[in-house]
Amino acid sequence: MLLSTKGDYGVRALIDLAKHAGEGPVQRSDIARRRQLPESYLDHLLAQLRRDGFIRSTRGPGGGHELTRAPAEITLLAVLECLEGSLAPIGCVAEANRGGESMCGQSWVWQGIYDDMRKRLEGITIAELVEHERAHERAAVANYSI
Amino acid sequence: MLLSTKGDYGVRALIDLAKHAGEGPVQRSDIARRRQLPESYLDHLLAQLRRDGFIRSTRGPGGGHELTRAPAEITLLAVLECLEGSLAPIGCVAEANRGGESMCGQSWVWQGIYDDMRKRLEGITIAELVEHERAHERAAVANYSI
DNA sequence: TACAATGTCGACCAGATTAGTCGTGAATCC
DNA sequence: GGATTCACGACTAATCTGGTCGACATTGTA
Numbered sequence: 001m002l003l004s005t006k007g008d009y010g011v012r013a014l015i016d017l018a019k020h021a022g023e024g025p026v027q028r029s030d031i032a033r034r035r036q037l038p039e040s041y042l043d044h045l046l047a048q049l050r051r052d053g054f055i056r057s058t059r060g061p062g063g064g065h066e067l068t069r070a071p072a073e074i075t076l077l078a079v080l081e082c083l084e085g086s087l088a089p090i091g092c093v094a095e096a097n098r099g100g101e102s103m104c105g106q107s108w109v110w111q112g113i114y115d116d117m118r119k120r121l122e123g124i125t126i127a128e129l130v131e132h133e134r135a136h137e138r139a140a141v142a143n144y145s146i
Numbered sequence: 147m148l149l150s151t152k153g154d155y156g157v158r159a160l161i162d163l164a165k166h167a168g169e170g171p172v173q174r175s176d177i178a179r180r181r182q183l184p185e186s187y188l189d190h191l192l193a194q195l196r197r198d199g200f201i202r203s204t205r206g207p208g209g210g211h212e213l214t215r216a217p218a219e220i221t222l223l224a225v226l227e228c229l230e231g232s233l234a235p236i237g238c239v240a241e242a243n244r245g246g247e248s249m250c251g252q253s254w255v256w257q258g259i260y261d262d263m264r265k266r267l268e269g270i271t272i273a274e275l276v277e278h279e280r281a282h283e284r285a286a287v288a289n290y291s292i
Numbered sequence: 293t294a295c296a297a298t299g300t301c302g303a304c305c306a307g308a309t310t311a312g313t314c315g316t317g318a319a320t321c322c
Numbered sequence: 323g324g325a326t327t328c329a330c331g332a333c334t335a336a337t338c339t340g341g342t343c344g345a346c347a348t349t350g351t352a
Contacts, residue, residue, distance in 0.1 A: 002148040002235035003256075004339065011252060027298075041341050047300070060349025061297045076255065089148035089263075105279055106157060109222065110149075113266055117235075117259050124255055133251055150310065173327070187312050193329070206320025207326045 003084060009037050010045040010083040011076065011129070017055065018071035018130045025057075025064025045083060052082040071130060077121035087121075088114055149230060155183050156191040156229040157222065157275070163201065164217035164276045171203075171210025191229060198228040217276060223267035233267075234260055 012035045020026045028046060032039035046065055049055045054074065057065045067074070080087060088094035092104035093114050158181045166172045174192060178185035192211055195201045200220065203211045213220070226233060234240035238250035239260050 001237065001240070005341095006339085008236060008250070008252075015251070025298095029298090038341065040343075043300080044341090050300095057299060058349080059297085059299045059347070062350070063298045063348085065299085076252075090154060091147065094147070104154070105161070105282070106154075106222075106275060108278070109266070109270055113263050116262055116266075120255070120259055120262075129252060132254070136251070151312095152310085171327095175327090184312065186314075189329080190312090196329095203328060204320080205318075205326085205328045207322075209320070209327045211328085 002087060002089065003080070006045060007080045007084045009035075009042065010049060011079055011126075012037065013042060013045060014049070014054065014067070014071075014074065014079060014126050015129050015133060017065060017067050018074075018126050019133075021067055021071065025062065025066050027064040031065075048083055049079075054079065054082065067126075071127035072125050074126040075122050076124040076126070076129070077118055079126070080121065087117065089117075148233060148235065149226070152191060153226045153230045155181075155188065156195060157225055157272075158183065159188060159191060160195070160200065160213070160217075160220065160225060160272050161275050161279060163211060163213050164220075164272050165279075167213055167217065171208065171212050173210040177211075194229055195225075200225065200228065213272075217273035218271050220272040221268050222270040222272070222275070223264055225272070226267065233263065235263075 013031050016031045016035055017026055028042060029039055031037070032042050046055065046057070050057055050065075053068060055065045056068050057063070077087075086094045086097070088097060088110075090104075090107070090110045092107045093110045096107060096111070097114075159177050162177045162181055163172055174188060175185055177183070178188050192201065192203070196203055196211075199214060201211045202214050203209070223233075232240045232243070234243060234256075236250075236253070236256045238253045239256045242253060242257070243260075
């Protein structure tokens with residue numbers, strides 16, 4: 001598996017923050033409840049996202065977490081690399097892209113796959129994921145009303 | 147990391163078998179020495195490849211391992227799925243492709259990436275990897291002779 | 293100023309996976 | 323019968339995953 005729950009949960013948390021942008025800080029407990037994530041685990045992910053500048057946090061009553069940028073300016077690639085580290089599919093590619101020169105015999109295959117994937121992930125923003133989720137919600141409501 | 151050393155080593159072993167196809171069974175110790183792999187670990191990988199019908203093995207003096215098919219008929223995708231199990235980048239895609247219906251919010255992204263990758267890997271055979279390696283060897287020799 | 297709400301940080305933990313090693317046994321050839 | 327080779331399962335150490343927990347820092351409010 002290329003992705004662990006770190007990346008998965010972290011993206012969901014950012015989607016939640018994006019959906020509530022402009023409403024003041026969003027509390028960890030609210031994110032955890034709405035997205036059904038373990039709150040104390042979410043804690044670590046938010047810490048990482050803050051360290052990398054995706055969110056800002058404030059303490060005290062009424063405190064919480066907010067995006068530092070517009071959702072349309074946060075790419076899925078950036079978020080996942082923040083939370084998961086390198087997304088390289090195989091060790092030799094990870095080393096090569098860290099500036100190393102080691103290239104195993106099949107790395108040309110994996111480098112191509114890696115480049116494709118990064119390109120795709122770079123083209124998707126949190127804003128698009130929010131929009132996708134909203135469309136899904138509308139579809140669900142439409143189904144229900146039939 | 148999507149791939150462990152299992153897939154990596156296993157592919158190298160098959161390349162070795164392909165290069166020595168038609169010369170009778172190739173011994174585990176020879177593969178391990180030429181490819182610089184731990185022999186006792188390679189044992190497990192060859193067992194898996196045999197169970198899935200990629201190679202046949204014979205015991206006793208002069209025994210060893212051989213491909214059951216032409217290298218051009220063995221795709222990288224098939225080998226890797228044999229050794230690594232599913233190559234799905236994230237859990238929800240793995241479940242969806244096992245017949246489940248669970249689709250997380252971002253799975254449309256990952257399904258596309260997964261499909262791209264499988265298509266690429268399906269288009270590459272062990273024969274091509276052997277040819278690539280030979281080309282690399284020729285280049286190295288050419289460099290040396292300058 | 294006290295207290296409650298909230299985030300911050302690091303220690304800790306159980307289970308799974310990875311990357312092996314090793315030993316016993318089975319088949320085969322001479 | 324002995325040497326050679328594969329077959330298979332037990333075992334292990336290190337690392338990663340997916341958390342939990344507790345002490346502490348910060349801040350708003352009464």
